[in-house]
Amino acid sequence: MLVAGRTGTLLLLLGAAVVASMPWWASSYHLQLASTALVSAMFALSLQLLVGGAGMVSLGHAAFFGVGAYAVYLLPPGLSIGLTLPAAALLAGVAALPVGALSLRTRGFFFLMVTLAFGQMLFFLFHDTPLGGGKDGVFVTRPAFEIFGLLWEVPRRQRAQVLLWVNLGLLIAMYAALAALMRTLFGHALLGIRANEDRMQALGYDTRRIKLVAFVIAGALAGISGHMWAMTEAFVNPEFLSWHRSAEALLMVLLGGIGALHGPILGAFAYVGLGEAATLITERQRLVEGLVFLAVVLLLPKGLAGLLPRGKEGGR
């Protein structure tokens, strides 16, 4: 998997700076929209570890996003984000462990179907049982920020910009962490599995275990993004776990390009931008989306990242 080269990194940093400066020139609505894109980018990035990293196409990844979001609801209100964020990651990771252990008994098509089915199972858990407050969704209290032991509840008027910066910071941290991870032995092993799992097995790697670790990490990261979504919108509902959202994230990954770590970030921004543009142009949003995805699959197999200056292979 490509990690952006020097020019690419500069361009990404420039993009980050533009987003960070939005509070000075954009409306609060657009700040919120940008936050949505940032959180989507985190979610797609977590999926990229599976898809681009180890070639595992999961259709149930949204389940962990949802678990992370529901963590905010399940935890007592008024806690600091310093507690709730790790808790969300932990909860999502714990959910990913058995799902991954079972799903990874299979490969390819089966893996896809099985993750889809387990994702739906978790969806039903929140949709049909009282655990998650019902199918209509529930409001949540936003976790507070804690600075030197003092809880700081962000005033309403600054909330959009503070959340934008927090989301941006988390996305950058997640990207940097994943870029570093892909350079470790573990990252190399993942890419080796993507290239040829049997060979890696023959070389003595416990591939299922490596994939399981990746699955759990990806689940935990999806949980973080779910947490941030809940915090941004202060509302959670079972649709967060539905397979449509998993498919959307896959679309973002493909739109951005599976070959590049930064692909999902581009893909998420393109996807959110596309959705927004589509609402302005036509009532038939799905028509526009469907056509764009068709075009991407048919014409742009390397995704948007294929258009950025190439960097070096992270795995070699």
Added chain:
Amino acid sequence: MPAGSMPLSRRSFGALAAAAAAGGLARPAVAQGAPLRIGLMLPFSGTFAALGENIAAAVELYIAEKGGRIGGRTPQLIRLDDESNPANAVQNVNRLVGRDRAEVMIGTVHSGVVMALVQASRERGVPLIIPNAGNVAATRELCSPTVFRSSFSNWQPAYGMGLALAKSGVKRACWVTWDYAAGAESGQGFADGLKAGGGELVRELKLPFPETNFQPLLAQIPGLNVDAVGSFFAGGGAVQFVREYAAAGLKDRIPLTGSGFLTEGVLGPQGAAAEGVRTALHYGDGLDNPKNTAFRAAFKQRTNRDADVYAVQGYDAAQMLAAGLEATRGDPTAEAAFARGIRSARIDSPRGAFTLSPSHNPVQNIYLREARGGENRVIGVAAEALADPGTGCRMT
């Protein structure tokens, strides 16, 4: 819902509202005669599109009847299609309030989507009038000085049905529904109504929303030994359920009844299977009062469609909005006065005049109806001036 999960502490909400009232928000230019931006967030596509269209048409009808001005201002309707999709609800509300700067909101049909509107209203102090969605929470534990309802709570019609059944001598009944909040809340109403009249709910049969494979439920009914079946379904699910109930040979042995949505707007496709099915709702066909006659004629003339309960709810939402605006001379941000205006108003509804309960839900008659020849004829009053209990509502 655990108590700890309340969305906002009362205090912080109060602070917000105060900030809003003090002009912290972009304040509309009332004096300059700028148009009043009314956000209409309704389903204009998807399963509930027809409901959304009727609600919107009735709002327009009322504004037109008032000569295009309410509360001294010229309304500008901003339509936003929520597609009845809860996943996009928060973003859609952000569009409506953030991008399009709606000053008041009317919406919506879907009970999942309406939660996002309630939240936005509570957080931002933008008044909201709910023209359909009946989830009880909106006027119980999530009630708010800025949230009003012109329709019903899910509890109300089913309570009426249960009460009417028990009064007619039914001792044992079961409840069939989709496994979701509206079904459960209606079921509670049905059980409460039965109990109030001396009957008993013996079993709830549920299937996942929106599946229509009713056979596994229907096959259990004969074994339950009940005198009547109550149910909550809507739209196509209701069509299918009523027809399969008849096809299973149950209709002639165990009467089918339900919350009014079971036969609302779907009698055509239900055909003979619906004939004689009794339901309870806050509206019905053949409701004889001058206001209703005038309203139906005007609606028909304007839209070339027959008015239905959704049109009535939309019309009354516009009436409530007008009441609030008149009390504040066109300023929806004057929260307390706006709420007082609506609360003290007697809404001259086609369903019969009603007032609001302390938790902002209509106190209204629930009519008993019987499906006959494609109409839900009103045959009596199931529960008079019924108010939702409003359990857990504490307004600040």
Added chain:
Amino acid sequence: MDLSGLFAQVLNGLQYGLLLFLISSGLTLIFGVMGVINLAHGSMFMIGAYLAYVIASLTGALWLALPLAVLGGLAMGAALEAGLFRRFYKREHLDQVLLTFALILLFEEARSAMLGNDFHAVPVPAILDFSVPVTAEFAYSAYRLAVLVVCLFVALLMFLGIERTRIGSAVRAAAEKPEMVDLLGLDARRIHLLVFAVGTALAMLAGALAAPLQSVYPNMGESFLIICFVVVVVGGVGSIAGAFWAALLIGLVDTLGKAYLPEIAGLVVYLLMAGVLLWRPSGLFAPGR
């Protein structure tokens, strides 16, 4: 639990399962033979159902929809295979997922543009609009029984076609070892076209048959799609026999689950799948593996 109630439930389960079989058989063959994941298979079901709705409301003769669904399905399947899917057999699963997800969006949007978004009931044909008492207290609609018979008949045809003809053995061979079929000089492209066309026709036929039972509504294909994936996984990819028995199993388990374990009805089928995966990761009837 009373026995007559149980009997009615078993009948329900069989009828539901046979319907699932019609949809799953195409899905399992399309993946088994071509190695392509077709999420849009549920849309074919939806199109078949809407076709029945349109035919019934235009002509009043629902039975006309059945041959039309089959012919239309063959044509639609062939066009999709030759025009689109053929390019994706060698692509990654991800590309296939996104291609077919895009197709779902487009088919749904086309449906919405042409026929709107309302829920429509489709009347049962007058000749079958009566009920047959199956137990002392419970009657079964004649149409439902007719669907059961038609599905059984189609399943039998499928079985004979697959097990008793040379084309059938070519399809089974292609599902098992596609490269070997090539090496024997058989034109795999024709097999692909055939499989895709027949699979699509079956899904559309299922939709047309189910329309009076399910009503027609937006996104109706999706819930069937996911449950059919479970059928394919449980039965073993590429196996018609596997799809048949798994469909009956899932139909029964789902129906009985709803009747007797309502608290966890939504999960029962998935739990069953998890169990099968633990026991036999490639399904109960995986061919030749």
Added chain:
Amino acid sequence: MTPPILEARGLQAGYGEGLVLRGVDIAVRPGEAIGLMGRNGMGKTTLIRTLLGQLPARAGQVLADGRDITREATFRRAQRGIAVVPEGRGVFASLSVMENLLLAARPDADGRTPWPLERVLTTFPRLAQRARNRGDQLSGGEQQMLAIGRALMTNPRLLILDEATEGLAPLLRDEIWRTIRTIREAGLACIVVDKTVGAVLSVVDRAEILVKGSLVWSGRPDALRADPELMHRHLGV
């Protein structure tokens, strides 16, 4: 002189970024039997796969009867009368023996059927006995016979046998070799790949030795037998 049934000129092919065949020239004429020899990993199977079109040629040409078929699909090459018994046999496990055979049945390019079902069943009486059994119910030897019989059902002019005796008990191997000789006597051209060097040399007209993707030696079997050093160096015998 008639052109070769199958010919490769300067053929290069490989997997991923690696090149396995580095320019191979080989030709099989009607009725001729060739033994393709070489240690594991030298490119024997890759050569066969490239000749059959299962692996694209990076450079060079494949010709059949003098016509360039480098870009032709596998099934069309098979229709030209080239049959293969692949490594691992490729028997369809879910099909019965009879279905396996009938699926392949096809007259040759001139519409003749020198190998009708009866002849195949006489050649492999075992298959007649197990006609109704499924592929996965056969023993290894029976599967091998089925694979050969199935290849014959296509009435080929050239039969490619890749590791036809691998994993079989000695008695069964002998039986397979006997059958191959029968097929040879019927005048079919063959390419034989096998680890048992002696047996291969006893049935072929010519041996070709493949080392690291290139043909390094070509000649009559007795010439190879007469050169133990060559055999040892390239074949490990």
